[in-house]
Amino acid sequence: MSAVAPPIPDTSRQAIALAHAVRDEWLGHGLATLPADRARAEAAVTELYRRLGQPPPRFLWTASPVAAVAAVRGSLPDDAPASRLRQRALPVCGPDLPVAGRLASLCSGLRHRLRGWAGRGWAGRGSQPRGGRGEFRENVDDPEAALRRGTPLFGVVDTVVHTALRASLADAVRAPLRMALLPAEGPPPGLNWHGQHDAFWIARADLAARLGGRRQLWPDSEQVWPWAELARSTGWWWPGPALCVMAERPVETHTEPLRDGGLGGLRLHRDDGPAVRFGDGEELYALHGTPVPRWVVDGPTPELIHGETNVEVRRTAIERLGWDRYIDEAGLRLVSTAADPGNPGSFLSLYDVPPRVWGASARLVVATNGSVEPDGRRRRYGLAVPGYFDDPVAAAGWTYGLTGPQYAQLQRRT
Amino acid sequence: MKRPSSSTVMPMTHPTPLTLAELTERTGLDVLAHLERSLSIPVIDGIQAQGDLIVVPRSELPRVTRSPLAHWQDVGADGVELLRGANGGNPHTLVADRGTCAWTPYVRDAQGLTLCLVTNSAPAYLIHPEHGATGIAPGTWTIRRQRERGDPRTPGGARLVQD
Known part of the structure; x- marks a missing residue:
């Protein structure tokens, strides 16, 4: 001690x-x-x-x-x-x-x-x-x-x-x-x-x-x-x-506290307009510190997302659109679904992401949060995983560096 | 919230299970208003996840080792902030009765996911403003964070998840 x-x-x-x-x-x-x-x-x-x-x-x-x-x-x-x-x-x-x-x-x-x-x-x-x-x-x-x-x-x-x-x-x-x-x-x-x-x-x-x-x-x-x-x-x-x-x-300059906020720092962020605007109309859009084209803030669509080469911009745009809508509108193919260990009543879904979307074979495991949001809903979120997974539980385990059988022992998720 | 003075603190190892209300009262840490406070907090003896954090028995991850220079530090009732969310707030905080729980962040993990090792002789608790609280049964644990595949054009590249 x-x-x-x-x-x-x-x-x-x-x-x-x-x-x-x-x-x-x-x-x-x-x-x-x-x-x-x-x-x-x-x-x-x-x-x-x-x-x-x-x-x-x-x-x-x-x-x-x-x-x-x-x-x-x-x-x-x-x-x-x-x-x-x-x-x-x-x-x-x-x-x-x-x-x-x-x-x-x-x-x-x-x-x-x-x-x-x-x-x-x-x-x-x-x-x-x-x-x-x-x-x-x-x-x-x-x-x-x-x-x-x-x-x-x-x-x-x-x-x-x-x-x-x-x-x-x-x-x-x-x-x-x-x-x-x-x-x-x-x-x-x-x-x-x-x-x-x-x-x-x-x-x-x-x-x-x-x-x-x-x-x-x-x-x-x-x-x-x-x-x-x-x-x-x-x-x-x-x-x-x-x-x-x-x-x-x-x-105008709009910011939010930087990640790991203890730094006392901040980053550019605004979700209803440009993060920085000058008097002559020159502007910069940014979400959570990621500079993005204006469409990401104003109206992201799968077509625009797939045409975007910058991965950070793409991820930011998907989050802006919402995972459900993105999966639906982008036509991602569902590979398999499994009960989410430790998260009763919720499911893990593994989607195949076409190479044209992310430039290489990849899969996406979509999960539901273990705890409710203040609005009473449970937020879904998607995490990219290597393309070789077929089992959503193994894919979810990988995100924590665990094997599928280890992750299957998960007792509780909050 | 005012922290209770030490003389009034009931130990967290009290035989009846703690409720979220009691735990937030005792630690001075708070959670969001919509979480149910009257339910007792389950104490889990096994793998459990709180958002982008996972608690795993140390024996499950034999390749994660303690650095030779690491020393165990006591986790007081004030707690140890393990990880903060992307927007600067919402930390995952580990709390325990004084003298019952020690932790060390000095670990070797080839995957770079381990935040710390924890060893406790009585229930310790993880508190998070959005996820509420969860109990960790006595044992030795590896606490890790979550990753996702990064830019698919960089093979093997992964990035840590920001909750």
Whole structure:
């Protein structure tokens, strides 16, 4: 049994509380849907240009990243924000790089020093935390438990802030928006930054500055403020030599708590409209974090589902349609049915899924929940299983890594 | 819900079967309002499933082994959250009287499905807001989660089910 753990000092508790406050504050900025504070954003960009020795750029405001890319392309060639960097054309030394390239150097240097700050938290345990990702997750779920296990405080608070916000803002919001809104073809629209959606690394700087008062761990936090101002005031932006194209924030962003919700994170989700919408009508649909075409939300049909190549989109669409309707309308062939062990009065049904549906032979075992929903019904759900099963009980057993005879001994399902 | 003070806690090993109402009262964990609270909770000595979780006698899965460095941790009346649902809420929580149940998440399972091993000398309970509660008879158990076939184009690929 566990040994008695030393008490957690109040200063550590305060640091953890501060980390949660910093995280919530920057998450708020990351999801803000108010119109951009244009004066503030322009002042911050102007300051960054000043640090590069550049005169202030002209500003062009657009309603969405899509409109911004069009404006960037429309401004070619004279005002071109740094487009692709051809190796042949690359200048030899720093000051000759395009503005966006030098901004990128500035930014990556800053982030590198921040990583160094966060890395100190792991000092004495090698350069990496023990336990890999699982350890990170535990830190966020229960920071005090992580401290008791001996994880250094800096590691814990950095995980609470940076890991959680990176999952929410960079992975769950920024990445799908880039996929959906930035062009996959044609000339690259050039380097851009994401204002509010870059808040995850700025929050780390904020935390460093607010914790480092005594320890002086973060000497140059004043360098962060233009980036922080941009995260607090605007959406995405494309810096060019003389023109900076700015995009407004979305007018709507809908999310739900991320799976394994202890991360304090979230993902895009809305089931009655676009999850993200910009003022000019550009939008992204997403269900439970899966970016989907509009039809999945508005009107999924078996034809559309079978024509879809993305498995996640297909699964999301089937769930949206409902398993019963899907099986019925898709004409899945029933292979066999058996009583569901431990779930009296319910049956397991095994369906053959034609290769044209999922691209390879597969079967589907459809079961009924062991407990009733608040509306009094029992929900059915379908799980994909390998195509070699003929016995629904064996197929259901496989989903738990059990044999058919083992699963047949199931005494109770709730 | 306010947790009862320890002096008023009746042990879960009380000879008469617990009802859902009594268990939620004692643990401070709650379930959704539509579940019947006056029924006593069955204590199962065998394989049982609660949503995407399954409890299997350890002897049924000899290839799932305890990691050499694993230590058993006591499951207090506050319980241990084993798994949370996809929408962030609705955890499966294991509860037991202090000193009667220990668990360890440090396991080796080639299939990657095992959440933990549990060993109990008195009934332990799994509580879930939507599925209610179920009792686990004294014994040693492997608790696993559920998988489904992933992208059929990736042979052998499977993904864990999110309840």
